[in-house]
Amino acid sequence: MQPEQSPARPVGRGAKVRAAVHAATLAELVDKGYAALTVENVAQRAGVHKTTVYRRWKDRETLLADALAEHMAADIPVPDTGAVEDDLRALARSIVQTFTSPSGRAVLAAMFTGAAHLPEIAAARRRVFADRLARAEPVVTRAVERGELPRGVDPAEVLKTLAAPIYLRLLVTADPVDETTADHAVRVTLAAARAGAL
Amino acid sequence: MQPEQSPARPVGRGAKVRAAVHAATLAELVDKGYAALTVENVAQRAGVHKTTVYRRWKDRETLLADALAEHMAADIPVPDTGAVEDDLRALARSIVQTFTSPSGRAVLAAMFTGAAHLPEIAAARRRVFADRLARAEPVVTRAVERGELPRGVDPAEVLKTLAAPIYLRLLVTADPVDETTADHAVRVTLAAARAGAL
DNA sequence: TCGTATCGCAACTTCAAGTTGCGATACGAT
DNA sequence: ATCGTATCGCAACTTGAAGTTGCGATACGA
DSSP, X not given: OOOOOOSSSOOTTHHHHHHHHHHHHHHHHHHHOSTTOOHHHHHHXXXXXXXXXXXXXXXXXXXXXXXXXXXXXXXXXXXXXXXXXXXXXXXXXXHHHHHHXXXXXXXXXXXXXXXXXXXXXXXXXXXXXXXXXXXXXXHHHHHHHTTSSOTTOOHHHHHHHHHHHHHHIXXXXXXXXXXXXXXXXXXXXXXXXXXXXX | OOOOOOSSSOOSTHHHHHHHHHHHHHHHHHHHOSTTOOHHXXXXXXXXXXXXXXXXXXXXHHHHHHHHHHHHTOOOOOOOOSOHHHHHHHHHHHHHHHHHSHHHHHHHIIIIIITTTSHXXXXXXXXXXXXXXXXXXXXXXXXXXXXXXXXXXXXXXXHHHHHHHHHHIIIIIOXXXXXXXXXXXXXXXXXXXXXXXX
């Protein structure tokens, strides 16, 4: 953890406040949900006054977008087992695990439903997804090089096909999501890719 | 001529008020979006007073859930062309068309993002999806009977696989959604089904 | 130690949600 | 045609959170 020195004005205690408010925002999100998230409660939980929050963030939406973006910035390791099936399974299960923990549920609800209409949140959501997609593409290109998948498959399409059924259950049908869901997505994706449909 | 006397109190003008408020709610949704939807504006657009709305609906959420549920209750024709590929294409395109019109966008945003955290909305959303799924299952069973798809495929899984990539684009990636998306979903779904992955 | 940026605090405005009481009106039935 | 009742319009109200402002207090860096 390096204390950020880049701004011409080293903030001082500001960094701690920022971190505390971020943590409090996510905690309130988990406990109360997006609709019931008030700046006053967040400030109180962070041990900070309401005005301090408003001095750092324009409004409640900006605060939430900022906290979520920072939370989702965590790097996810890209698997490289030497077998597509295992790599894809690892990717699919990581999606499942990201969103099935209690806090994951809350983050999912905030990013994809509760606050999805906010431009900042929508942009952050697209950015996070696109980033993870781009970083996982080597899984597919390596599989092609190994001859496990036909040449000409679109890595992005493969990964979207992998993710789609999981998000459908999370966001639309509300069916239970577990490893079975991930494994099923892998089977379907591989079948489609090998049939030349991707 | 009397349609129903079962309620001891035939409401009278109430039906018209109800319809007007429903229409106004959807119109406000399209114009302003969920976040900016106020009961006062809805009432004014419906030519009705605020208190009248609150006498019929417990709160804003209930009103919205009611209006959306009624709006989504419209029956969608189940295709039966004699060829799976054509049937599935018709289904996929109907999903696309439902949510790409201006009003469709607004309804999508309200049902899946803006108001998704409300129990009434979430329940309505699951119910609508499950209903459409169940009514479309004959498309798959007929295809199996014709020998177009292998025995043992799960109709529900086939239809979910068809819908998943469309919803992924609508709700997650925000990529453009058009007939191409629908046709691509058909190709992937058929490939997976014929490979025995569904 | 001293200056400055940041924070705490309280009081304030604004806005929409939701409520209440009462008078007005339209409907259904006699 | 009239009469009783349920529904509606209206205005005034409470509540709660968003967001703002001014000032005094405090912690940090030099």
